[in-house]
Amino acid sequence: MRANVETVRALVRRAMNEITRVPGAAIPGVLAPTIFFLGLTAVFGNLTLLPGFDSESYQSFLVPVSMMQGAAFTGAATGVNLARDIEAGWFDRLLSSPAPRPVLLAGLVLSASLRSLIPATFLLIVALAVGAHWPGLLGLIVAYAVTMMMAVVAATWGTSLALKFRTQSAAPLMQVGMLLLVLTTTAYAPLDLLSGWLQEVARVNPVTQVVEAARQGFVGDVTWADTWPGLLALAGLAAVFTFFALRGMRRMTIN
Amino acid sequence: MIERLVANARVVAALGARSVKQTARRPQLAAPLVIFPTALLAIQTGGAGRAVDLPEFPPVESFLAFMLAGAMVQSVMLAGNSGGIALALDIEMGFTDRLFAAPISRFGVVLGRLAGTAALGAMIALWFVAIGLIFGVEFEEGVAGVLWIVVLVSASSLAFGGIGAAIALKSGKASVVQGLFPLVFVILFLSTAFFPANLMLEPAASVAEYNPLSFIVEGIREPIVAEFQLADQLEAVAAILGIGLFGIALSWVALRARARTGG
C-alpha cells in the first residue's frame, strides 16, 4: 500500500516537472481561460439586462465557467502528454513494471488537479479585479474543490483517448470534447433563458450541476442542496471515464 | 521585364489552380476549421440567443442571423492561422526549400498557396450559408447577397491567409504561429462578431467600433439581415484590402530576408 502511494506521488511529481522545469510552458494554459473570460464578459456582459437573469454581474456569473474551462484544458493536457509518452516509449517503462494499473492511472490524473489551481487562481484574481463578487470563503473552497475534481474528470477523459488512439493528433478531440461538455450547460445564461436545443441539453448535462455548484458563492449563498448534485455528477463522470481508461490500459497489451 | 511578369503570373495561376483543386478535393481538411466555429455558433446562439429581446438590439430576425457573419469570419481567421502553421511546418522541415530553389518567383509560390486558402474561404462561406438556410435564416438580399458574401469571405480568407503566411515566413517556426491562435479570439471578442457594439461593455465596445474586423463582419452581416448600404460595403472592402496589403507587404519583406539569409 505504501508502495502504491509512493508510486502515485512519484508520477505526480514527474507531471509537475512540465511546469517547473520548462519555463513558459504553462503560460498558454494559464492565460487562455482568463482571456476567454475577459472577452466573453465584454461581449455578452449585458445579457444580465434580460428579465429573468438573477445576477447583475455577468463577471460573477461567468467566473465558474471559466474555471471549469481551465480545468478542462488542464485535464486535456494530461491526455496529450500521455499520448506523447506512449509515442515515445516512456509508457512502456511504466507498463512493464509491477505497479498496478489503477495506481498508474491515479498517478497520471491526480497531477491535473494540482495543475488546475494555477489557471484558476490567476483567473480569480483578474475576475475580482474587474468586479466579480467575492464568493466568500465557503464559496471559494467549493469552487476550488469543484475545479480540481473537474480537472481529474477531464484528465481521465484525455487519458482514455490517449490510450485508445495512442497519438498526439487526438489532442483536439480531448480539448474540444471537454470544452463542449462545459459549454452546453448554463454557461452563458440561466436555464430558463437558454434557447431551444441548448436548454434541453443543459437540462440533462451532468456538468450543468457542476457549473451551478461552483457558481454558488459568486451569485448567492452556498447550500448543500446546490452542492451535492455537482459532486455526484463529478463522481459519476470520473467513474465512467476511469472505467474506459483502465480498459484502455488493459487493451494496450492486446494490440 | 514584362515577359518575366507574364511568366510569373502564369506560374502563380498554375500553382493557384493546383492549390484550389487540392483544397476542393479534400474537404475533410476544412472540417476542423469549420466544426469548432459551427459548434460554438450553435452554443452561443442557444446560450445568448435571447439577447434579441433586448430593446437596444438591432432589428434582426434571429440571433442566428446575426451571428452567422461572426462564425464565418472566425472560421476564415482560423483557416489563415492553420495555413500559416502548415507553411511554417513546411519551412521547418525544409519542404519549401525545394520550391524556393526552383526558377519561379518565391512570392509567386506563396501567392499560389494562398489561392487555396481563398478557395477554402469560399467553401466556408457556403457551409455557413447552408447552415443558415437549414435553420430558417432569410437572406434579405437574396442570391445577390449570398454571392457577395462568398466574395467577401473568400477575400478575407486570402487576407488572413496572407497574415498567417507572413508570420510563418518571418519566424519559420510552427510554434510561433500556433501561439497566435488565442490572439484570433481576442481580436474577435474586440469586434462586433458576436454582439452589437452598442451592447458590449467598455472598453471593448469602443475598440469594437474602430476594429477593422468589425467592418468586415458588418459587411458580411448586412446582406443577411438588412439591405445593402454602399458605405458599409466600402468599409468592409477597404478593411479587407488593408489587411491583405499588410499581409502581402509583411510576406514580401520576410521572403526577401529569407532569401538573403538563405533560410
Next chain:
Amino acid sequence: MPAIKTERLAREFAGGITAVDGIDLEVAAGEIYGFLGPNGAGKTTTVRMLTTLLLPTGGSATVAGHDVASEAPAVRRKIGVALQEAALDPLMTGRELIQLQATLHGLPRARGRELGDALLQRVGLTLAADRRVGTYSGGMRRRLDLAAALVPSPEVLFLDEPTTGLDPVSRGAIWEEVEKLNSEGTTVFLTTQYLEEADQLADRVGIISAGRLVAEGTPAALKAEVGRPHLELSLADGEVDGEQCESILSRFGRPLPPRDGLHLVELERGASEVGAVVRALDEAGLAVESLDLVEPTLDDVFVAKTGQHLEGADEQADGESPP
C-alpha cells in the same frame, strides 16, 4: 528450470500480419541468449511478449517460472527491461529516473537512493547523475536505461537492440557491462541486428527471420554447420613455389581454387590447424608473405538458412532487400 521458455509463441496483428509465427525457444538460467535477425523479423515483438507488454495471440511463454499471460505481475517483478527506444524523460535527472524505477518496483525511498548511487556508479554516470537526461549523449542514455533495468536486481534482463546507433566505444562499454552482469548470474536475453554482437556476447544464438526461428545454437556450432574456416595465403615467391604449396596444403583439407595470387584451402580440422600449416610450409622452405584465416560468419549462417544477407542487404547483387 529454464529462465525463459516459449512454446509455439505467436503474435498476429490486425490485418492478418503475422509478426511472430510459432517460436519454440529455451534459455537456461545464467545464459546470454542472442536473438539475431534483420529489421522487421519479429525480434521486438517477441521481446514485448516476453516482457508482458503484449499478449501472445498463440502459444505460450514462461519467464522466470511465470506465465507471461496469466501471471504478468509476477513476471514484472523479476525482470529488468531496456527497450529499443531508450524510454527516458528528458526533463528528469538520471538519479530521479533510478529513483522512479525503484518506486515503481515498490522499493522504499532510502533503498532507491542507495540503488541510485550504486547503479549510476556501475554504469559510469555518477558525474552526470544530477543533470537532466535531455543533456545526455546517446551512449549515456543507453547506460542509464541499463542501470534502470537493473534496479529490481532482475533474474532475467531483456535488452532490445542495446547498442544500435552507438559509437564503437560506447558499444564496447555496454558489452563489458553485460558480460559482468552475466558473470554475476543474471540471465540476459538480448536482441540485435549486429552479428558481431551476437557472436561476441551470446552463449547461444537464435536466428529469427520473418517471424520464425530458423537456426539456434552456439555461435561456433552454427558456423561449423555452415562451413569450415579457410586459409588464404600468398607466397613470397608465388610463381616458383605454387605447385608445391598446393600439394602441402592439400594435406590439411580441400584446396579451393586460387584467387588473385592467393592460395586457398578449407581447413578440415578447423582453425587450430593454422600453426601446423605454417610449420609444414616452413619445413618445405616456402616463404609465406601473408596469411588470413577466414571464418564463416553468422551472416553466412543466415544466408544458408534464408537465402538473404543479414546486414547490408541492399548491397546484394540481385538488388533484393529483406522485408
